[in-house]
Amino acid sequence: xxxxxxxxxxxxxxxxxxxxxxxxxxxxxxxxxxxxxxxxxxxxxxxxxxxxxxxxxxxxxxxxxxxxxxxxxxxxxxxxxxxxxxxxxxxxxxxxxxxxxxxxxxxxxxxxxxxxxxxxxxxxxxxxxxxxxxxxxxxxxxxxxxxxxxxxxxxxxxxxxxxxxxxxxxxxxxxxxxxxxxxxxxxxxxxxxxxxxxxxxxxxxxxxxxxxxxxxxxxxxxxxxxxxxxxxxxxxxxxxxxxxxxxxxxxxxxxxxxxxxxxxxxxxxxxxxxxxxxxxxxxxxxxxxxxxxxxxxxxxxxxxxxxxxxxxxxxxxxxxxxxxxxxxxxxxxxxxxxxxxxxxxxxxxxxxxxxxxxxxxxxxxxxxxxxxxxxxxxxxxxxxxxxxxxxxxxxxxxxxxxxxxxxxxxxxxxxxxxxxxxxxxxxxxxxxxxxxxxxxxxxxxxxxxxxxxxxxxxxxxxxxxxxxxxxxxxxxxxxxxxxxxxxxxxxxxxxxxxxxxxxxxxxxxxxxxxxxxxxxxxxxxxxxxxxxxxxxxxxxxxxxxxxxxxxxxxxxxxxxxxxxxxxxxxxxxxxxxxxxxxxxx
Numbered sequence: 001x002x003x004x005x006x007x008x009x010x011x012x013x014x015x016x017x018x019x020x021x022x023x024x025x026x027x028x029x030x031x032x033x034x035x036x037x038x039x040x041x042x043x044x045x046x047x048x049x050x051x052x053x054x055x056x057x058x059x060x061x062x063x064x065x066x067x068x069x070x071x072x073x074x075x076x077x078x079x080x081x082x083x084x085x086x087x088x089x090x091x092x093x094x095x096x097x098x099x100x101x102x103x104x105x106x107x108x109x110x111x112x113x114x115x116x117x118x119x120x121x122x123x124x125x126x127x128x129x130x131x132x133x134x135x136x137x138x139x140x141x142x143x144x145x146x147x148x149x150x151x152x153x154x155x156x157x158x159x160x161x162x163x164x165x166x167x168x169x170x171x172x173x174x175x176x177x178x179x180x181x182x183x184x185x186x187x188x189x190x191x192x193x194x195x196x197x198x199x200x201x202x203x204x205x206x207x208x209x210x211x212x213x214x215x216x217x218x219x220x221x222x223x224x225x226x227x228x229x230x231x232x233x234x235x236x237x238x239x240x241x242x243x244x245x246x247x248x249x250x251x252x253x254x255x256x257x258x259x260x261x262x263x264x265x266x267x268x269x270x271x272x273x274x275x276x277x278x279x280x281x282x283x284x285x286x287x288x289x290x291x292x293x294x295x296x297x298x299x300x301x302x303x304x305x306x307x308x309x310x311x312x313x314x315x316x317x318x319x320x321x322x323x324x325x326x327x328x329x330x331x332x333x334x335x336x337x338x339x340x341x342x343x344x345x346x347x348x349x350x351x352x353x354x355x356x357x358x359x360x361x362x363x364x365x366x367x368x369x370x371x372x373x374x375x376x377x378x379x380x381x382x383x384x385x386x387x388x389x390x391x392x393x394x395x396x397x398x399x400x401x402x403x404x405x406x407x408x409x410x411x412x413x414x415x416x417x418x419x420x421x422x423x424x425x426x427x428x429x430x431x432x433x434x435x436x437x438x439x440x441x442x443x444x445x446x447x448x449x450x451x452x453x454x455x456x457x458x459x460x461x462x463x464x465x466x467x468x469x470x471x472x473x474x475x476x477x478x479x480x481x482x483x484x485x486x487x488x489x490x491x492x493x494x495x496x497x498x499x500x501x502x503x504x505x506x507x508x509x510x511x512x513x514x515x516x517x518x519x520x521x522x523x524x525x526x527x528x529x530x531x532x533x534x535x536x537x538x539x540x541x542x543x544x545x546x547x548x549x550x551x552x553x554x555x556x557x558x559x560x561x562x563x564x565x566x567x568x569x570x571x572x573x574x575x576x577x578x579x580x581x582x583x584x585x
């Protein structure tokens with residue numbers, strides 16, 4: 001589908017006199033609108049739970065949900081089929097295979113990136129590569145080996161390009177990497193529909209998930225994840241990896257990747273049940289037996305997956321309350337999950353300093369992606385906390401601030417100088433996690449006319465403009481963000497005009513910027529408050545420049561939203577039915 005072919009056919013909003021924002025409006029009422037999963041966006045019953053909100057503001061929220069539903073459905077339907085001609089088919093030559101086998105697993109790469117190669121051992125990689133070169137494998141094995149070897153070749157080259165400056169060779173190596181990726185993706189599509197489950201098949205499917213998610217095909221990756229989990233169960237890996245029996249390193253890594261991918265896609269897409277039935281305690285026991293041990297970076301993602309496992313029962317749609325998957329009572333969720341998130345935050349802070357462990361990775365973007373993941377989970381938890389009785393204003397502030405930090409991490413990713421890797425990071429963040437934080441800030445901007453949240457939404461929309469040229473999915477999400485900006489801007493315009501009128505009659509009136517800042521504690525106050533949780537006062541919190549812009553930047557209705565460059569300080573401040581993944585052939 002062409003980027004420009006998507007039309008947001010939203011319900012008509014009849015012009016009417018805008019009521020002034022209801023600053024005392026019941027917070028617990030409007031957060032019931034927030035979708036925690038993609039599936040929630042299709043649920044219209046949430047709007048009926050909102051009481052007392054001005055009609056035009058309610059219509060803006062309804063239009064946003066409608067637009068988001070259209071965009072997510074459009075992204076899910078788009079096809080990323082790879083048209084790979086035989087003349088473009090490429091596998092690693094003997095010299096390149098030797099180069100990979102020599103460097104993978106050595107100190108040429110940092111510890112963190114090495115974990116992304118360990119689902120295929122060097123011995124297995126050599127065997128597969130040699131079979132491809134000798135052309136002595138069966139047709140089915142040739143397909144599987146092509147997926148695995150070329151996937152590793154793509155990751156190897158992209159990692160090498162981060163480490164070394166190749167000057168004129170850089171573009172050639174990057175083109176080779178893209179050819180390896182395209183060949184692997186095309187081969188994956190050729191896997192026969194009827195095929196015996198095997199560990200090699202599991203490795204190939206996981207490689208396909210890594211490649212296609214990096215290309216932005218989330219729905220296809222969910223289909224592949226379902227397939228991977230079934231293979232994992234069919235070959236008994238889910239039990240042998242957790243019951244104390246010995247498994248190889250590559251088997252264990254394939255198992256934990258199945259677990260992490262399964263939990264995340266189930267959470268994002270709103271699936272009521274995971275495909276891989278695992279007790280989290282078994283994963284912890286199994287991970288302690290891996291030698292060399294799992295790196296701190298991957299352990300954090302594994303810990304987050306276990307938190308996702310714990311919140312999945314609470315994210316089911318309330319409209320299904322009478323079904324077998326009805327959400328359990330929200331009891332003690334704060335006590336059970338927030339201490340674990342505190343521990344994860346501490347682990348993140350310990351690995352963010354410069355280190356050789358980051359060698360081969362874009363550390364700035366990786367840390368931003370990790371922060372995005374952390375706050376995506378945290379925002380969901382704090383949302384659920386809001387639904388329990390007796391919550392204080394500070395709990396609401398933490399909820400809003402977590403959503404703000406999640407989107408600020410997205411801005412950090414967009415500011416990377418490597419635009420090719422930026423798109424991949426956006427695919428692994430914005431397309432991989434729910435859009436909850438976006439809706440939180442949009443709703444707060446609409447309901448309370450919060451200037452800072454409006455500016456942050458506008459900044460993200462600006463950020464995504466350039467990346468959208470390289471990705472259909474990101475282009476559609478950028479259009480959605482821009483729609484959110486347009487829907488909320490009208491209320492900021494009205495509020496700004498009202499303040500100007502008040503200023504003409506009273507010398508003591510607040511400016512628009514002061515009015516925005518007066519809406520509760522500022523982001524600066526939240527970060528530096530000694531009573532705030534540890535995770536909020538760490539270096540991962542917003543930079544002072546961002547905070548100043550979000551808390552007090554005056555709104556200019558004439559501000560050119562899409563004309564900012566990455567070098568402008570104003571840019572940063574926000575200123576002026578299921579298908580089978582394999583072939584049936």
